[in-house]
Amino acid sequence: MKQPDQFMIEGYTITHSATEEYDSKGKPTQTFTGVSLITAPHLTPTITDLTCVDGRFLRFTIDTVEAPLSILAVYAPHNQREQQCRDQFWQALTTQLSTHRERTPLLVVGDFNALALDELAAIPHATGPHFVPGKTAEEDEPDDAAEGDTNQRQFHDLLASQDYCLPQSWMQKAPRNRHTHKRPNGDLVQLDHAIIHKDWRNIIHDIHTLPGAALNSNHYLVKVELQLRTKEAKRTPPKPRHSRTPTAAQRQAYNNHIKQNLDAITPTTDYSQPPPQLPLQSQPHEQWQSLQAATKEAISDHIPTTASFPKHPWISQATWQLIQQRSAARLAQRFDLEAQLHKDIRKQARKDKTQWLKERLAESEATLDPRQKWKWIKRVRSDYKPRPNTCEHWAAPPTPYTGPTDPIHPAAAVDLSPITTAELNAALKELAHNKAAGPDSIPAEAWQWLDDHNQEALLRVLNQALLTATIPDDWHHAIVVEIYKGKGPLTDPASYRPISLLNTSYKLFAKIIHTRLQAALDDRLRETQYGFRATRSTSQPIHIVRRLIERAEATGQTLYTIFLDWEKAFDKIHPDALLTALSRYGVPPHLTALINNIYTSPQFTVAAAGKQSTREQASAGIRQGCPLSPYLFLIVHGMVMHDVDRELTAHGGSLPWLYSQNQPFYDLAYADDTALIASTAHRAEQLLHILQRIAAHSNLHLNLKKCVLLRSPTSQNTVHFHNGAPLTIEQHAKYLGVTISSDGSSHKDVLTRVAKARKHFNSLHQFWRNTDLTLKWKLRIYNAVFIPLVTYGLESAALTKGDLNRLEAFHSQSLRKILHFKSTYYTEVLNPTARTYTNQEARQEESSMENSALQFFGTGF
Structure with a gap:
């Protein structure tokens, strides 16, 4: 077989x-x-x-x-x-x-x-x-x-x-x-x-x-x-939707219900006493089950449900009747009638959506809720994102970890004391509202509604998990949903990003652990890693790449820049590699045991198109959607690059340097977006081969078809992967959202950015032409959406006069459409004051770029 x-x-x-x-x-x-x-x-x-x-x-x-x-x-x-x-x-x-x-x-x-x-x-x-x-x-x-x-x-x-x-x-x-x-x-x-x-x-x-x-x-x-009847895949019954904004009386009844259920079974803990000996022997599962059951029951009894809404709110009653007729025709195998009804539905639905959007855009200006103000603007300008219809296994069983295990840093001073009320409140404030709940259906708001007494019960569960290095069984389970990346075949699972919907109680716990890890380990992470770290952003690696390429172009030196694409980096990290990285970075054994417990047997259910798969167990990877996962990836990445450094210097050699021998570096990274930079093809190939070999120990592999090589104008050699296949050589490459050109020019990036902005600007055609909306509201939308879109990454770009003219042309054309001015000559003759007004608004884009550049270089980078 x-x-x-x-x-x-x-x-x-x-x-x-x-x-x-x-x-x-x-x-x-x-x-x-x-x-x-x-x-x-x-x-x-x-x-x-x-x-x-x-x-x-x-x-x-x-x-x-x-x-x-x-x-x-x-x-x-x-x-x-x-x-x-x-x-x-x-x-x-x-x-x-x-x-x-x-x-x-x-x-x-x-x-x-x-x-x-x-x-x-x-x-x-x-x-x-x-x-x-x-x-x-x-x-x-x-x-x-x-x-x-x-x-x-x-x-x-x-x-x-x-x-x-x-x-x-x-x-x-x-x-x-x-x-x-x-x-x-x-x-x-x-x-x-x-x-x-x-x-x-x-x-x-x-x-x-x-x-x-x-x-x-x-x-x-x-x-x-x-003649047979196929079994339909079981659809998940719709969960009741409870209000996310209960009244004060409802919140009081909610807290009283939890208190009455917990007082009889939960003892009070005095956290003023010295920390106990770690790890504790008792498990948090029973305490968590009691708190979870009481919370779910309180939500059901005291938080009102909200009326369900249709899948597409713009569908009119007439269109809905056509949809029901189409379903009946499909069951009766009247395929000719089904096809005709399908055409009628699409035609009618387009009319429904146009009318519905006009009404929503008019309402958005008057509403006081800032989320509602922007909701419909985002909907109109966004691209179509299809719903996935597959339930896939995302992580394959890895081979055993065979990489180095010797320490990189001494023991780190990670806080292992019981979690305080202040830490819990800080984590509660960072929970996002109106987000999908995890498998237990308890929304994030439910924990924010707790009064001081019931917060103590939640705090006991979190501390029990921390002190025993064991999380409740329910926290291992996640519902995985697939988010379309916006590119690639719709039927290919690789075109989707798996996001784990976790219990919000676990996300609170993971956020607190992340904060403690970050305080102790941030100065140990790799200097050229700019992802998920305070005071760092994409601006720094973009700036460095641009300056190095410009310097090579100006001096005639050779430069080889390899933009790497890791194949599902987050989803395939070897669990043993994660634990090894934590140990080598000096994380205390107790906290390493806790993280090991979190990732030892993570279970997941894939939800797609209203259906759920059977529960499976993941054997590799870290969860995208977990507050702790990005930082854990940075630790594994740092371990891999440290081992690359060590192999480069194993025989008395020195680390590659590009600008100053006192500050050698050859890589830039924003999380898994990695770039390798070398002055010769031989050195670039050596770096690539060593990185491929060492990363394989952690089950990290490159997507060879998506890796790109950028060469300076004087560079002529080819770089090969470890298996002998040559890298794809391009004149332009996408890196962290900007287009990097091999000659150091930003012209291609400006063209791409303006084209993207114009596409989204035109998609709001109904909004700009709507005479019921005020000019102030339209300009506010334009400044908040399109100015950042065209100026992203330009604070470090060397723009030519032609590039600046192109940006100004888009800006002027957009303002004329918003202000309902006709062509420049026509307006100049019949409305002489228009140029003055437009020039005042045009300064917005130029000022935005200048302020971004001054702020960026003012950081002392």
């Missing part, structure tokens, strides 16, 4: 049991490419046990309400093949049928390369009243056949020995709907069959050939109709 090859086209899954293989001269090394399966999107969730015995057999099961239906697609060798090959096929097919459970149906379909002998009529269960033989036994001896039993004889013996039948023989068909193959001489015969055990014959409703189907083959399409 082996797993077949699969790929997707427009939502349909294509499965091959074998792939084409060619020799060095391009000639095929096998005479067939196996059998294939095309699965419609709505049927994909019901397909199970998809395997292939070899290239000639593809087997899968459809999960149905009555009994699972197994289908075996086959491709028999023709009669001219050697006897051993044919015998192996028929023996394997007999084994598949004889080992199948008789209580579930098995339908065998495919090219048997066999005509039906007239002797089949003598087998009572094998044929029906409309059986038409393909040949007699006397005719079954073609001159060009190989020695041994023919396929016809083997097919006859199979039906007789396994109690299988030809269900089509119970159906009266015209010859054109029965023949499946056209021979070179023009004869029409039936070589493709569908057979099933005699006890399951009645589930087959119809079998007929479609000779008019456009297939590039001398075989015709055979359609088999069955």
Whole structure:
């Protein structure tokens, strides 16, 4: 058994049991490419046990309400093949049928390369009243056949020995709907069959050939109709939506309910006493279960629910009725009616959305809630982001960790004392509102509603987890949702970023641990790591890269800059590598044991399109969505780069330097966005090879197709990966949201930025033309959305006069559209004051760029 090859086209899954293989001269090394399966999107969730015995057999099961239906697609060798090959096929097919459970149906379909002998009529269960033989036994001896039993004889013996039948023989068909193959001489015969055990014959409703189907083959399409009901994937029942803004009386009742439930079972803890001996032996699970149950019950009893809202709020009642009619047509298999209704729905929905957006944009100016003010602007300018429809396993089991384990730093002074009320309140303030809850359905606001007494109960649970180095069982579970990255095929899981929805109580705990780790370890992290660290941003690495490239271009020196793309860096970190990195950075064993407990057996459920997968266990990676995860990645990254440094200097060498020997560096990073920089191709290749080899210990691997090499104008050599493949050489590369050019120019970046801004500006066409909105509100939107969009990263860019003119042109054109001014000449003649007004507004963009540059260079960087 082996797993077949699969790929997707427009939502349909294509499965091959074998792939084409060619020799060095391009000639095929096998005479067939196996059998294939095309699965419609709505049927994909019901397909199970998809395997292939070899290239000639593809087997899968459809999960149905009555009994699972197994289908075996086959491709028999023709009669001219050697006897051993044919015998192996028929023996394997007999084994598949004889080992199948008789209580579930098995339908065998495919090219048997066999005509039906007239002797089949003598087998009572094998044929029906409309059986038409393909040949007699006397005719079954073609001159060009190989020695041994023919396929016809083997097919006859199979039906007789396994109690299988030809269900089509119970159906009266015209010859054109029965023949499946056209021979070179023009004869029409039936070589493709569908057979099933005699006890399951009645589930087959119809079998007929479609000779008019456009297939590039001398075989015709055979359609088999069955009656069965597939099991729908279980949809997650909608959770009740509770108000996120309860009244003071409701919050008081909520807290009283929790207090009454907890007072009888939770003792008071005096945190003024000295810290206990670590680790504690008691576990936090029971305390957490009591607090969780009391909180959920209090929410249900005292926090009112809010009315549910439709998936798309702009859908009118008339459109909704059309959608219901389409669903009824689909169930009735009225596909022609469904297609027509689908067109009508799309047309009507566009009208609904246009009218609805006009109303929302008008309302946004009057509302006092700042979230609502911006909500509809963001909706109009954002690109379409599809909903994923797959439930994927994101992390594969890694190989054992084999990297270095010696200390990098001495023991760090990480605070291990009990968590204080001040730390809890600081973490509570940082919890975002109106966000999706985790598996326990308790929103972040529920913990912020707690009074001082009930906060003490939450604090006891957090301290119990800290002091025992064990988190409650529920905190291991996460719901993983897939966020489309905005690029790549919609059906490819790699085009989505998995985000873990964790219990908000765990996120509180993780935030506190992160704060303590950061206070003790931040000065130990790599100096060239700018991600997730205070007083650092993307501006610094962008500035450094630009200055190095400009210097190489101005002096004529060679410079090789490699922009690396890690393959799912967060999702694939080796759990042992994480623990090793913590230990090598001096994290106390107790805290290392706590983080080990968090990541030892993380469980997840993938939610997509209103459905949830079964609960699985991740074997690698750190959770995106956990407050602790980004900082843990920085520690692993620092360990990897430290080991690269050590190997570079292992034999008395020095670290590469680009500008000053007193401050050598060769890498820049913002989290996993890494750039390697060297003055020669040999050194760049050496750095790349060492990094690839050492990072592999931590299960970090490069996406070779997405790594890019930028060379200065005088650089001509090529850099290769460890496996010998050359890096892709480009003149422009995307790094941290800006376009870096090999000649140091920012012209390409300005062009790209202006084009993106213009696209989003035009998407707000309805907003700019709406006469019910004030000019002040429109300019506020423009300054908050589009000024940052066009000026991002330009504080360190060397702009030419042409680049500045292009930015000013976009700014002026945008303002004219907002202010409803016509062309420059037309306005100058009929409205002389327009230029003065526009010039005042135009200074906004220039001032923004100047202020950003002054602020950036004023940091003392």
